[in-house]
Amino acid sequence: MLLTVADLAIDLPTPGGPRRVVHDVSFTLDGGDSLGVVGESGSGKTMTALALMGLLPEGATVSGALRFEGVDLARLGEAQMQKLRGDRIGMVFQEPMTALNPLHRVGRQVAEPLILHRGMSKRAAWAEAVKLLVRVRLRDPERVARAYPFALSGGERQRAMIAMALSCSPKLLIADEPTTALDVTVQARILDLLATLGAQSDMAMLLVSHDLAVVARHCRRVLVMYGGTVMESGPAEAVLRDARHPYTRALLEARPRAGAARGERLRAIAGAAVPAGAEPRGCPFAGRCPMTMDACHATPLPTIELAGDRRVRCLRVDAEGRPT
Known part of the structure; x- marks a missing residue:
C-alpha cells in the first residue's frame, strides 16, 4: 500500500x-x-x-x-x-498567487524541483519546464516560462503550478x-x-x-x-x-440541476x-440535519x-x- x-x-x-x-x-x-x-x-x-x-x-x-x-x-x-x-509527493495548492514566488520567473519555479531532486543543470531543467508547461495546455509556454506570476492570468498560474507539482513524476x-x-x-x-x-x-x-x-x-x-x-x-x-x-x-x-428553470433558487443546507x-x-451535523434527534447532540458517532x-x-x- x-x-x-x-x-x-x-x-x-x-x-x-x-x-x-x-x-x-x-x-x-x-x-x-x-x-x-x-x-x-x-x-x-x-x-x-x-x-x-x-x-x-x-x-x-x-x-x-x-x-x-x-x-x-x-x-x-x-x-x-x-x-x-x-x-x-507533489501538491497543487488551492491559490496559485500565494503559492508561487512573485520574485522568480515561472520557468525557474517549475524547474527548481528538477534541479534539487534530479540533479539537472539549470539549462536542462528549464527545457524540461517548458515541456511541462506544454503538457498542461498552456498556449505560449515560452512566454509563460519567462513571465513572473503577476503577469499571468489565474488560469495560467494554476496550470503552471500543476506543471511544477508533476515535474518529478511523484x-x-x-x-x-x-x-x-x-x-x-x-x-x-x-x-x-x-x-x-x-x-x-x-x-x-x-x-x-x-x-x-x-x-x-x-x-x-x-x-x-x-x-x-x-x-x-x-x-x-x-x-x-x-x-x-x-x-x-x-x-x-x-x-445545480440540469434543466432547472431560469431564476430557480438552489436548495441550500439549513x-x-x-x-x-x-x-x-455528538454528531457535528446535528441541528442542521432534518433527521436530528436528542441523542445526536450527545452520543459519540458509531462507524x-x-x-x-x-x-x-x-x-x-x-x-x-x-x-x-
Whole structure:
C-alpha cells in the first residue's frame, strides 16, 4: 500500500488552548488509485492534505499514523520531509498567487524541483519546464516560462503550478481544488491529463474538491467530511449515486440541476456550518440535519460498515444503511 492514514487527528493552538479540527480520519491509497475528499469549507479537507505534506500551521500537533511507502510522515523531521516534497509527493495548492514566488520567473519555479531532486543543470531543467508547461495546455509556454506570476492570468498560474507539482513524476499527487481558476473545458482537460498520468506512472491522486461532479468522474473512492470528521466513505460511484448519510444527501441536493428553470433558487443546507474546532459531543451535523434527534447532540458517532466497502457514521442509519 502506497499511503495509509490511520486515526489522523490534528489540533491547532488557540488562545483558549488546543482545538481539534480533524478527528480520527482513516483511509488508504495504492499506486494508480484516486480518492476524492469533499465537504463544505472548514470541514478539514485541506488540513488533512497539509498534514501529509508536513505543512500544517506552526504549533499544530498531529496524532495517528501517516505511512507513505512504509515511512510514518508524522515522525519525519523537516529535512527529511523536504526530500519528499516535490519529488515523491507533489501538491497543487488551492491559490496559485500565494503559492508561487512573485520574485522568480515561472520557468525557474517549475524547474527548481528538477534541479534539487534530479540533479539537472539549470539549462536542462528549464527545457524540461517548458515541456511541462506544454503538457498542461498552456498556449505560449515560452512566454509563460519567462513571465513572473503577476503577469499571468489565474488560469495560467494554476496550470503552471500543476506543471511544477508533476515535474518529478511523484508517486502521490495531492490536488487541493486544482482547477478552481480554470474554465470548464480546460478543467476537464487538466483532470483528464492527471488521470492519464496516474494510469501511465502508477501515480496516486488525492483530490480535494467542492465539485461533486469532478469527484464522480475522476475519483474511484470518496471521503465526505464535515466538522473534521469523515461522515461517509466508499466507492465514489456508489456513494454519490446512493448516499446513505444525511449530510452527503444534503450536498447532492444542493447542486445545480440540469434543466432547472431560469431564476430557480438552489436548495441550500439549513443552518450554518459548525465552526472549525467546535468539538461537539455528538454528531457535528446535528441541528442542521432534518433527521436530528436528542441523542445526536450527545452520543459519540458509531462507524457502520456497509456492503461494498462503504462506511457511514450516523445514529440514524442501521446496519443495512437504511434510515431509522
